């Protein structure tokens with residue numbers, strides 16, 4: 001069957017019965033598939049144009065049975081990805097450094113090889129034992145010409161005891177730091193001579209086409225192999241690097257060091273490691289050690305000798321991103337009892353001080369990122385990002401100041417917290433209707449709660465108010481999704497405290513990392529009991545701490561070593577194995593009483 005894909009004008013041929021989603025993947029086009037193609041999220045709608053006319057279908061559920069045109073054009077939503085975050089000043093001392101060297105010219109009295117003369121002079125300048133420096137054959141192949149062209153004065157680029165390159169004096173020495181999130185990828189392009197950030201970039205993780213959360217991606221890679229997912233993420237990292245280099249007007253050939261953080265699944269999939277062990281209890285990772293490798297072996301189009309430094313993982317569901325966040329937050333020096341929560345597609349937490357830290361992960365799911373919520377969307381133009389009932393009116397704000405298309409995580413938390421506060425949602429999570437509503441303030445808004453397609457729903461915006469001309473709803477099912485996510489996180493917080501022998505009231509600082517943590521209102525998070533209600537004034541948003549941790553490791557070899565010891569010294573609590581988890585989880589499903 002012939003499939004024309006608009007607006008890219010690609011034309012491919014597929015077998016009869018191939019789904020549109022499969023066809024798009026064959027054409028290297030990835031559209032969002034938060035439910036992993038199960039037909040439940042309804043977020044993969046495309047326009048199908050056949051001889052009979054055009055209609056909107058779910059790409060994952062629609063088989064191609066004739067020649068068709070598929071229109072996937074959507075307005076670019078300009079997703080909001082958080083780049084900045086908590087960081088610290090560190091002494092610039094990257095693992096990669098350039099040393100200016102005057103190499104002796106060959107003469108009848110010095111018949112040593114080009115490499116010997118370079119190695120000995122470079123070792124002396126860098127104060128390294130020359131016996132530790134191994135030959136770099138790729139470099140040696142062009143060494144004579146490089147030395148001649150530069151009149152025997154060159155910069156030697158070292159990574160620890162290894163010579164990576166020989167370049168004209170003053171040539172750029174650059175690095176890239178990445179945070180591979182389940183949903184988004186952030187990239188920082190840094191001048192390693194000055195420590196200055198030259199550019200930064202971000203994009204949605206193309207693996208979202210295989211499911212919104214790590215479980216769906218693990219399942220896909222166990223069934224189909226890791227190649228597709230590995231290829232997709234490596235391609236994304238390269239395209240971000242190219243974008244940053246173009247913006248900074250630099251060449252990627254000058255990139256000698258790359259640091260990467262990501263959750264354990266993202267780490268494994270990037271490295272081409274099967275995440276199968278994460279699929280089955282007791283969910284062990286394939287590797288936790290920090291990994292140092294040659295960047296080119298992992299698909300990077302940078303200098304052929306460039307190094308790749310992966311930060312360590314802690315456990316199957318507490319990965320290098322948590323280590324990076326804890327490093328940026330300097331939890332290994334914390335005097336105050338600190339809770340670090342990274343609320344992304346999953347919820348990872350670390351509780352403790354410089355003396356002892358314990359981490360856990362909660363299967364919060366992607367509800368806080370808008371996935372699996374009927375009108376949920378990421379924080380992009382058209383998303384309701386804040387909502388409140390004020391002076392008898394329902395008010396909300398929309399990113400970009402346009403008509404609303406859906407609701408993102410911060411809006412979801414606000415709305416639910418407010419629905420609980422005014423008595424439209426009871427402590428068990430039931431959305432109340434008509435005479436069930438007892439609270440006076442709730443009664444003012446009873447017309448907004450309706451039975452739609454057999455399900456209770458709160459109307460955020462009606463047809464006239466919304467962008468697409470259809471009602472935007474927050475349904476009873478959506479409330480249950482958020483309730484499960486917040487129950488899991490709140491239970492994790494309590495069990496961490498119990499394991500550490502402290503009470504939640506003892507927490508002195510609550511750091512919330514991740515985009516959602518940055519935009520959500522701490523009061524609303526307390527309002528639904530995601531964070532212990534009394535602790536709202538101890539909450540600080542720390543932005544993309546994981547990405548900042550990767551950047552610290554790029555700027556300082558000492559920080560990279562510190563990340564390793566932080567990862568090793570952080571204990572891990574497996575919530576699923578904790579006998580109190582189930583009871584605590586059930587307790588924490590309740591919304592705080594008003």
Ligand code: FES
Nearest residue numbers: 039041042044060
């Ligand atoms: Fe198609 Fe979810 S309904 S990906």
